[in-house]
Amino acid sequence: MKTKKGTSQELTRGGIIQEAREQFVRNDYRQVSMRNIAKKLGCSHGAIYYHFKNKAELFYAIVEKDFTELNQEIDDIVNCDDMDDNEKLYNLFLRFISFGLNHQNQFEIMFMIRHAEVDSLSQQSASLSYHKFANAIQQMVSQPIAVKIIWSAFISLLGFVSHYRGYVNSFKEAEGAAKTHVLFTMKALIDS
Amino acid sequence: MKTKKGTSQELTRGGIIQEAREQFVRNDYRQVSMRNIAKKLGCSHGAIYYHFKNKAELFYAIVEKDFTELNQEIDDIVNCDDMDDNEKLYNLFLRFISFGLNHQNQFEIMFMIRHAEVDSLSQQSASLSYHKFANAIQQMVSQPIAVKIIWSAFISLLGFVSHYRGYVNSFKEAEGAAKTHVLFTMKALIDS
DNA sequence: TCCTCCTTTTGACCATTGGTCAAATACTGT
DNA sequence: ACAGTATTTGACCAATGGTCAAAAGGAGGA
Structure with missing residues (x-):
């Protein structure tokens, strides 16, 4: 037993x-x-x-759970019927940043810092979340967009989190800048 | 003596x-x-x-020297006469990424990771480099651009370095993706 | 040459970390 | 009560950053 x-x-x-x-x-x-x-x-x-087994495994257990939450949020936005595609895109981006800043250390391990110890575990989850994110974008944009461009948009959002983490304790504190940055990123994405 | x-x-x-x-x-x-x-x-x-005095001070000595180099590169591009503004912008962005990926750990400490030990030292240098960068952009763009937008462009480039550091050992290995990302970022910047 | 003064260097020491493991302990089923 | 298994403990290891009294190395003067 x-x-x-x-x-x-x-x-x-x-x-x-x-x-x-x-x-x-x-x-x-x-x-x-x-x-x-x-x-x-x-x-x-x-x-x-x-x-x-070790510290990495303990933290991965946390990270994994939180990323299930992120995936859920992405799905919720994709399946929402109250928004048009542009609103969805805006919210997707903003939520992504929000998640990143409210789970700073988990996010760091997933997308930002290469950590030999934790990497082997987190890579799969990170990749899964990215693909959910990329697919969501494809669905929200009228004309098909090059994979490279989606990747750049993702990188751009990542940069926001990457910089503000550590300066800010929660998304709220960076909300204004985040909105600006989301619009900035959307402009590059949509006019492509 | x-x-x-x-x-x-x-x-x-x-x-x-x-x-x-x-x-x-x-x-x-x-x-x-x-x-x-x-x-x-x-x-x-x-x-x-x-x-x-301690480890932080030793590393700051390195970081400081390398950032003088970055500042120099920015100046070189600004003062170059062989390029038009668009080319300059493109090169400025690409060089910034290049520097980041060829000085990954210095860059990390300057712009990315908050490190209580090193922060008090590196903050000033980081801020100086950013301002050089922002001023350079202002000079290369015809119509005046909101500070917020320049900041977003910076963040976007930062994101590229932030993600590729660790996956890649030098700029060369990410050159293709870097070029795409620079064009992506320029699009958002110029159409604003 | 020897003695003194100042600059460097050493290495023992401290607290802290992630991780291991034999031994002790706590439970469970019989 | 006993056996057997699931947990816990705490001593132990090899690292780390950092401190500091003591030792070593030099230069200059007598």
């Missing part, structure tokens, strides 16, 4: 992830330590290694 | 920087260790701390 202690104090994957996420929200991958997570959980750091 | 050993084996700021740069080119800030630099220099790691 995998289930154990029906009592109070159990150390579960879920519990570890929860605490790890809390630390991960505020600090970057390398600043968060297994020992500190353990301390907050009231267990030894060794115990965490029973539930997760 | 500051001067010492007229003999062979002296440990100088310059020598340390040179070795540090070599390591910094291949590895990221946190992967480079003072101890390894010392080992390659044939001295103890403590000795480096005599010449540099």
Whole structure:
């Protein structure tokens, strides 16, 4: 049986992830330590290694969950009936940035920083999210657009997140600049 | 007297920087260790701390030098007489990306990653380079452009470097994509 | 040559990290 | 109660950045 202690104090994957996420929200991958997570959980750091092979795997568990959320958001916009294509595109871009700035450290690991430890795990998820994003764009634009151009648009949004992460604590703080940048990016995309 | 050993084996700021740069080119800030630099220099790691207050200061010394180079390149393009404004803009953007991908780890510290240790030092240089860049753009475009738009163009280029760093070892390997992205960014900038 | 003063350098030391693992502990089913 | 398995512990390892008293190396003067 995998289930154990029906009592109070159990150390579960879920519990570890929860605490790890809390630390991960505020600090970057390398600043968060297994020992500190353990301390907050009231267990030894060794115990965490029973539930997760290593730090990378623990963080990937978080990243994966959050990216499911991003994929869902993309789908929601694509399937929404209340907007025309232009509005959809605008919202898609803005949501992408919003997600990036509200999940800064997860985003960093997925799309920005190459991290030998985490890469092998995150690459697939990142690629999946990108393809959802690219497909969404294709559907929202009247004439077919070169893949290269979509890629440039993606890169452009990535740049926004890449720069503002660290300067800003949440999307709200950069909302104005984000809207400008989204319009900027749309202009290049649509007039192509 | 500051001067010492007229003999062979002296440990100088310059020598340390040179070795540090070599390591910094291949590895990221946190992967480079003072101890390894010392080992390659044939001295103890403590000795480096005599010449540099800490790791951040050592790396800033490198970063600063490289950014002087970037500023120079920007000036060269602005003052060049063989190109019209559009060509200049194209080259400015491409050179910016080129610099970013050929100085990945320096660039990362200057424009991308927020690093409490290094930030206080690098902020000024980064800001200076950005302003040179922004002014150059203003000069190359016929009608005056909103500051916000220039900022978006900068962010867009930053995104390119931000993503390709780590996937690619030098500008050459991403040249094709870079050209596409530069044209993409110019389109948004000029049609504004 | 020897002694002093100042500049460098050393290497032991500290705290902290990710990770491992044998041994101890807590549970579960019988 | 016992056996067997699922967890936890904490000592241990190899790194890291950083500090600092002590040692070494030089230059100049007597």
